[in-house]
Amino acid sequence: MPPPVSQTTPALQIVGETLMIMHARMRPAILTVLFIFLLSTILLSLGLGAVTVAPLDTLAALGNMLGLTEAPGEVQVIIEQIRLPRTLMGLLVGVTLALTGAVMQGLFRNPLADPSLIGVSSGAALGAAVVIVLGGWLFSAMPDALLPYATVIGAFGGGVVTTLLVYRLGQTAQGTSVASMLLAGIAIAAISGALIGLLGYLADDRMLRTLTFWNMGSLGSASYPRVLALALCCALICWRLPRQARALNALLLGESEARHLGVDVERVKRELILLTALGVGACVAVAGLIGFVGLVVPHLIRLMLGVDHRLVLPGSMLLGGGLLLLADVVARLVIAPAELPIGILTALLGAPFFLILLLRSQRRGW
Amino acid sequence: MLAVRGLSCARGGCQVVAGIDFRLQAGEVLAVLGTNGAGKSTLLATLSGELPRAAGDILLADRPLESWAANQRAQRLAVLPQASSLAFAFSVEEVVLLGRLPHASGRDEDARIAAEVMHAADITHLRQRSYLALSGGERQRVHLARVLAQIWSNAEPACLLLDEPTASLDLAHQRLILQQARELAGRGNAVLLVLHDLNLAARYADRLLLLDRGGVSAVGTPWDVLKAERISQVFGVEVQVAPHPQLDCPLIIS
Numbered sequence: 001m002p003p004p005v006s007q008t009t010p011a012l013q014i015v016g017e018t019l020m021i022m023h024a025r026m027r028p029a030i031l032t033v034l035f036i037f038l039l040s041t042i043l044l045s046l047g048l049g050a051v052t053v054a055p056l057d058t059l060a061a062l063g064n065m066l067g068l069t070e071a072p073g074e075v076q077v078i079i080e081q082i083r084l085p086r087t088l089m090g091l092l093v094g095v096t097l098a099l100t101g102a103v104m105q106g107l108f109r110n111p112l113a114d115p116s117l118i119g120v121s122s123g124a125a126l127g128a129a130v131v132i133v134l135g136g137w138l139f140s141a142m143p144d145a146l147l148p149y150a151t152v153i154g155a156f157g158g159g160v161v162t163t164l165l166v167y168r169l170g171q172t173a174q175g176t177s178v179a180s181m182l183l184a185g186i187a188i189a190a191i192s193g194a195l196i197g198l199l200g201y202l203a204d205d206r207m208l209r210t211l212t213f214w215n216m217g218s219l220g221s222a223s224y225p226r227v228l229a230l231a232l233c234c235a236l237i238c239w240r241l242p243r244q245a246r247a248l249n250a251l252l253l254g255e256s257e258a259r260h261l262g263v264d265v266e267r268v269k270r271e272l273i274l275l276t277a278l279g280v281g282a283c284v285a286v287a288g289l290i291g292f293v294g295l296v297v298p299h300l301i302r303l304m305l306g307v308d309h310r311l312v313l314p315g316s317m318l319l320g321g322g323l324l325l326l327a328d329v330v331a332r333l334v335i336a337p338a339e340l341p342i343g344i345l346t347a348l349l350g351a352p353f354f355l356i357l358l359l360r361s362q363r364r365g366w
Numbered sequence: 367m368l369a370v371r372g373l374s375c376a377r378g379g380c381q382v383v384a385g386i387d388f389r390l391q392a393g394e395v396l397a398v399l400g401t402n403g404a405g406k407s408t409l410l411a412t413l414s415g416e417l418p419r420a421a422g423d424i425l426l427a428d429r430p431l432e433s434w435a436a437n438q439r440a441q442r443l444a445v446l447p448q449a450s451s452l453a454f455a456f457s458v459e460e461v462v463l464l465g466r467l468p469h470a471s472g473r474d475e476d477a478r479i480a481a482e483v484m485h486a487a488d489i490t491h492l493r494q495r496s497y498l499a500l501s502g503g504e505r506q507r508v509h510l511a512r513v514l515a516q517i518w519s520n521a522e523p524a525c526l527l528l529d530e531p532t533a534s535l536d537l538a539h540q541r542l543i544l545q546q547a548r549e550l551a552g553r554g555n556a557v558l559l560v561l562h563d564l565n566l567a568a569r570y571a572d573r574l575l576l577l578d579r580g581g582v583s584a585v586g587t588p589w590d591v592l593k594a595e596r597i598s599q600v601f602g603v604e605v606q607v608a609p610h611p612q613l614d615c616p617l618i619i620s
Contacts, residue, residue: 109451109453109454110453111453111454246467249460249464249467250464250467252452252453252454252456253450253452253461253464254447254450254451254452256411256414256416256445256447257445257447257450259415259416259436260414260416260440260443260444260445261440261464261465261467261468261516262436262437262438262439262440262441262467262468263436263467264436302454302455306455306456306457306460307454307455307456307460308456308460
């Protein structure tokens with residue numbers, strides 16, 4: 001072996017490297033903290049609102065549902081009928097949006113990709129709106145119980161079409177161009193907005209209310225059938241996506257590099273696009289447009305855990321669920337007894353964050 | 367290790383090179399030379415399966431290239447592209463470990479191999495640094511270590527394709543990298559690399575493949591291929607070829 005060309009190591013660099021090594025050792029601890037954070041936000045979300053329920057009463061009410069403990073009747077009703085479906089929905093939406101955001105950034109090889117920014121959410125909303133307004137006309141005999149599922153399928157269709165469209169439009173040899181990706185997102189959001197507006201003229205009052213609620217996502221409509229529809233999609237996504245973590249790592253190098261590393265790129269890409277569209281579609285169908293979760297959460301996780309998808313994906317799931325529940329608690333409390341749509345809150349917090357990232361990326365030249 | 371028969375390569379529906387025949391033996395370093403646009407990178411992309419063949423056959427270890435399963439092939443054929451576009455802050459070690467993706471050799475073995483190839487590419491001191499903080503030459507060495515890791519301790523001989531591995535390297539590291547290519551070949555692997563520097567090619571390659579105007583101008587040992595007349599014909603530059611004062615290879619003086 002030839003002697004390596006020696007180089008001196010500046011002191012500052014040694015400090016930096018020590019920090020990174022410590023960083024690597026702290027990863028299990030960080031994941032544990034994230035898990036505890038998620039559990040506490042679940043308890044907060046169950047306990048806080050117009051009526052405050054103490055954590056022990058909350059646990060008692062949950063135990064009662066399983067037939068283990070006793071709880072006062074009114075507490076039981078609040079937890080079981082109102083808070084639990086809402087908390088579950090917030091949890092599932094947060095987990096799914098953060099996970100799909102992280103995957104999409106890997107797929108597009110661009111840390112600024114986010115379902116809401118590149119138009120996938122808008123496309124999914126259009127798909128869902130078509131089902132809600134025209135569904136009764138297209139399938140006259142559709143029972144109401146199937147509506148959540150039909151809406152999810154419509155949103156999924158809209159999501160797949162837009163993801164493919166944006167992917168095609170933004171693809172260059174150097175990864176995905178931010179400019180074309182965002183411009184495609186603007187165009188798709190405009191088209192979807194216009195078409196949803198158009199559908200508004202065909203809609204009756206009940207549909208109209210559902211349509212407006214999309215423009216500012218909310219967990220207010222949580223119900224067990226919706227939670228179930230979302231849970232089925234979320235389970236599939238949380239099972240399949242983390243299995244592609246290593247392939248996603250390789251994809252970050254570039255598609256041909258990933259192919260040379262033995263990744264079946266076309267198959268992996270197809271699976272990732274379908275699953276992210278399903279996840280975004282399901283979230284949009286039940287909770288409307290909740291933006292920036294998929295952008296902010298994976299970014300924070302990369303700062304904490306590094307960019308390896310084997311850590312980023314589980315980390316994003318934990319932090320995404322926790323942050324969305326926290327945001328929902330704030331949305332419920334800040335103008336109580338009324339409540340703020342959570343989409344407004346995530347946009348208020350997420351959009352400036354995105355601007356900062358965009359400025360930084362211009363300097364680095366993505 | 368790699369046999370090419372009557373190969374034609376096309377890019378974007380346009381034929382770039384045709385009629386390529388050569389055999390790359392295990393233990394051999396073959397350098398591909400030619401002017402800009404002679405089709406060197408297209409040939410490499412076709413050999414790596416990235417571009418479809420227009421005509422001809424490519425055999426990797428006596429089996430047609432396209433009959434290999436993706437993962438199996440990655441264990442026997444590693445490719446270093448000219449430039450990579452990684453925009454995420456992996457640490458250097460993490461990038462190198464990506465090269466172990468096709469193998470299920472376990473974490474300890476992977477860490478041992480990563481340490482060895484990082485030493486070989488002289489990036490051990492950068493191990494914990496963010497990839498994004500590196501210079502062009504350092505990045506190139508990181509990717510070289512990554513493809514070395516891919517075939518480092520194989521039981522079966524492997525084939526390594528390098529597209530201008532010395533492009534952004536300083537003099538010392540150019541030599542280091544080519545020396546590594548030689549050692550890899552010395553352990554029974556086959557190395558094919560695209561080079562621009564005729565003297566580096568003459569010094570480190572066993573055989574040269576000179577491409578010119580969509581075809582093969584010459585294949586053979588450096589002494590056979592690097593004739594003054596042929597070089598001036600292909601590259602359009604008058605040169606003199608003399609024996610290297612210390613080594614047994616030609617020295618091109620332009």
